Amino acid sequence: MNTQDSSGQMVSAAVLDGISDAVLLLDKDRVVLAANRAARELLGDQIEGRDLALSLRHPEALEVAKSAILDGVESTAEIVLQVPVQRIFAVRAVPLPVEGKSSLRILIALEEVTAARNAEQIRADFVANVSHELRSPLTSLVGFIETLRGPARDDEAAQDRFLDIMADESQRMARLIDDLLSLSRVEANEHVRPNDKLDIREILTAVLDSVSVQAEEKKVTMEFDGSVAVPPVSGDRDELVEVFQNLVVNAIKYGRENTPVRLTLSSVDRIPEVGGRGICVTVADQGEGIEAENIPRLTERFYRIDKGRSRSMGGTGLGLAIVKHIVNRHRGRLVVKSEVGKGSQFSVYLPVTEPAEA
Numbered sequence: 001m002n003t004q005d006s007s008g009q010m011v012s013a014a015v016l017d018g019i020s021d022a023v024l025l026l027d028k029d030r031v032v033l034a035a036n037r038a039a040r041e042l043l044g045d046q047i048e049g050r051d052l053a054l055s056l057r058h059p060e061a062l063e064v065a066k067s068a069i070l071d072g073v074e075s076t077a078e079i080v081l082q083v084p085v086q087r088i089f090a091v092r093a094v095p096l097p098v099e100g101k102s103s104l105r106i107l108i109a110l111e112e113v114t115a116a117r118n119a120e121q122i123r124a125d126f127v128a129n130v131s132h133e134l135r136s137p138l139t140s141l142v143g144f145i146e147t148l149r150g151p152a153r154d155d156e157a158a159q160d161r162f163l164d165i166m167a168d169e170s171q172r173m174a175r176l177i178d179d180l181l182s183l184s185r186v187e188a189n190e191h192v193r194p195n196d197k198l199d200i201r202e203i204l205t206a207v208l209d210s211v212s213v214q215a216e217e218k219k220v221t222m223e224f225d226g227s228v229a230v231p232p233v234s235g236d237r238d239e240l241v242e243v244f245q246n247l248v249v250n251a252i253k254y255g256r257e258n259t260p261v262r263l264t265l266s267s268v269d270r271i272p273e274v275g276g277r278g279i280c281v282t283v284a285d286q287g288e289g290i291e292a293e294n295i296p297r298l299t300e301r302f303y304r305i306d307k308g309r310s311r312s313m314g315g316t317g318l319g320l321a322i323v324k325h326i327v328n329r330h331r332g333r334l335v336v337k338s339e340v341g342k343g344s345q346f347s348v349y350l351p352v353t354e355p356a357e358a
Contacts, residue, residue, distance in 0.1 A: 022089075022110040026052060030065055032198060041175045042110065052108075061091050061110075062330070068093035068106045078113070084274070086330055087191050088114045100189040133176055133317075137169040150321035172316075179318035184299070186239065186325040193331055197353050200279055201226050203237065204263060207244045211252060219257045222248075224263040230279045231352040239326045239351075247283040247346045255285035255343070271349040274333050282347040290338040298336060299324035323348075 016036035022043070025034040030052045033250055040047060043055040053062055060077045067075040075093045089110045096105040144162045152158040171353055203285060208222055215222050233240075244263075251261040264282040271278040290298070297303045300315035327334045338344035 002171060009247055010187050021112070024052070024108040024110075026069075026106040026108060028104040028344055029319060030062075030069065030089045030107075030245065037112070047308055059083050061108075064091050065106060069104065070094050072104075076107060085191060086114075088113060088117045098185055112191070115188055118190070130180065131178075134173060137173050139170050142164055143354055147229040176316045176318075179316045179322065182242070183322050183325065186322060186329060190325055190329045193234070193329065194239070195234050197232045197235060198235050198237055198240065200230060200240070200281065200350070201232055203240050204244060204265060207241060207248055208263070210245060211248050214249065214252050214255065215261070218252050218255070220252050220255055221260045223260045223262040223266075225263065228266050230265060230267050233279060233330070233350045234353045235330050235350065236326075239329070242283065243323050243326050243348060244283070247325050247348070251285035251287070251344075251346075254287040256287055259286040266348065267352075271333050271351060272335060274331065274349065274351070277349050278332070278349050278351045279348055280349050282345055284343060284345045289340040289342055290336075291340060292338075295338060296334050299334070 016034065019037075020038060022039035023036045024032050024039050026192055027033055032047050032052055032055070035043070035047050047055040052065055058079045058081065060079050060226055064075045064077045067073070067266075072095045074095070077091050078088065079091055080088050090113050092109045094107045094109070094110070096106055096107055123179065133141045142210055144166050148159060148162055152162065160355060204224065204226060208224060212222070226236070248261065248263070262282075264280075264284070266280050266282075268278050268280050270276065270353070301318045301321045304317050326346055327350075332351065333349040335347040335349070337347070
């Protein structure tokens with residue numbers, strides 16, 4: 001299939017569709033003459049025959065096209081598209097060689113650089129966060145080692161006590177590094193939506209089995225309301241297991257003894273702030289609850305309401321940040337509700353792969 005414009009240039013649709021970057025062909029009036037598959041997926045199927053501004057509402061991208069049209073020279077910029085998830089593109093506008101101003105054609109290419117920019121930010125954040133979070137356990141380890149080499153060299157009781165503390169600090173650093181690596185992987189791939197078809201009930205059942213020992217130790221009962229039939233979701237199984245394991249373990253840790261942790265699975269007609277049909281998994285505990293001013297910051301890296309309590313329970317301050325980024329990657333939504341003294345509810349909304357009535 002070929003598309004021919006008035007200048008006599010032939011643009012092969014098959015060739016354009018084979019390019020992974022979004023590519024557009026504009027005329028001198030900024031009307032889109034042709035768009036490849038990647039461009040249609042990014043900007044919509046109805047982009048051809050319309051002004052570029054109707055589909056790509058970004059001032060810097062439009063300025064790049066304008067500069068190429070008016071000046072006849074290549075122009076570039078970097079833009080950020082926020083919906084449905086933040087993605088970064090390098091935009092390049094190249095005038096094509098034609099005879100006469102009236103037949104001017106502009107080739108627009110949008111190369112996604114989200115992964116590269118995220119990697120740069122992750123490296124910067126990694127250095128800053130790790131240097132802060134590891135300083136305390138490393139300082140403790142150095143102090144105990146010096147003590148064991150000096151005053152406590154022959155004190156067996158002190159040695160046993162210090163070695164226990166050193167083991168705890170070492171395990172804390174190992175957990176921190178594991179969570180940092182997990183978060184880095186998720187952030188690096190957040191712009192790529194997973195597409196495996198998954199049974200969410202099977203995932204929740206596996207998670208409940210994996211945390212049963214912890215629940216028994218805390219004297220917490222697990223309740224699962226999953227009687228409603230729900231369609232499959234598109235996702236990455238390991239990542240969704242990590243999401244619900246994180247939320248359930250938190251509910252067990254921060255819920256009161258001899259109280260239930262309740263999981264509820266349901267269908268929804270519209271995902272809040274996202275749209276479209278989906279499923280909702282709610283993890284509810286009967287713990288102390290969270291003050292309203294703290295809720296918006298729960299998913300920040302290393303944010304803890306009670307730092308001492310969180311660390312004593314083995315928390316790294318990264319769990320909910322990992323949850324947020326995984327849910328974002330799945331084009332879902334995390335909603336937190338809590339009432340001080342009564343408990344908290346963490347609801348994960350995920351889009352389904354087919355209509356709910358199926």
